[in-house]
Amino acid sequence: MTQVCLVGADDVDLRYELLSRETARAALATYDLREPFVNSVAVDTVSLGAAVSLLNDLNWYLVRFVDSAFVREPSVSTDEWLSRDLASAVRDGDLSPEATGRYLRVYGLADDRLVEPMNATRTDSGVPEYDRRSVDDTVVVRVTEAEFDHPGRE
Numbered sequence: 001m002t003q004v005c006l007v008g009a010d011d012v013d014l015r016y017e018l019l020s021r022e023t024a025r026a027a028l029a030t031y032d033l034r035e036p037f038v039n040s041v042a043v044d045t046v047s048l049g050a051a052v053s054l055l056n057d058l059n060w061y062l063v064r065f066v067d068s069a070f071v072r073e074p075s076v077s078t079d080e081w082l083s084r085d086l087a088s089a090v091r092d093g094d095l096s097p098e099a100t101g102r103y104l105r106v107y108g109l110a111d112d113r114l115v116e117p118m119n120a121t122r123t124d125s126g127v128p129e130y131d132r133r134s135v136d137d138t139v140v141v142r143v144t145e146a147e148f149d150h151p152g153r154e
Contacts, residue, residue: 001074002047002074003071004043004044004054005042006042007039007066007068008066012065014039015039017064018061024058024061027054027057028041028043031045037113038112038114048071048091049091052084052088068114070083071087076090076100077142083147086144100142101142102121102122103144103148104120104122105140105141105147106140106141107138109136110133115132115133
């Protein structure tokens with residue numbers, strides 16, 4: 001199963017915004033919605049292609065209500081997410097799964113909320129330690145080189 005996770009902007013209730021609109025509600029109707037992080041919505045899809053397609057279907061809402069959209073594809077990584085752009089590049093064959101691990105956005109996880117992302121590049125010893133503040137855990141998202149060079153465009 002490929003997972004999709006949408007993280008809402010700070011000033012919106014993401015679940016409400018998505019489910020109060022007919023088109024978004026219809027696109028999400030066949031999925032079991034979860035909330036892995038505060039103000040997020042996550043679903044399981046059957047494939048990377050289905051995940052990217054769902055994100056494309058929801059694009060109008062993503063632009064208005066979502067800070068970040070992540071995809072976790074087990075054939076790429078079981079514990080790291082892909083940004084929407086990176087997931088699309090893998091699906092389209094523009095990048096191989098093996099070529100996705102260099103550029104990272106590492107989020108702190110505090111009280112089940114994603115906080116203060118930092119850009120980092122993977123080193124020989126792995127993912128650099130999160131140093132923005134004290135957190136309970138971290139969430140690693142692989143991003144494209146363009147997203148890495150221009151943070152905030154996820």
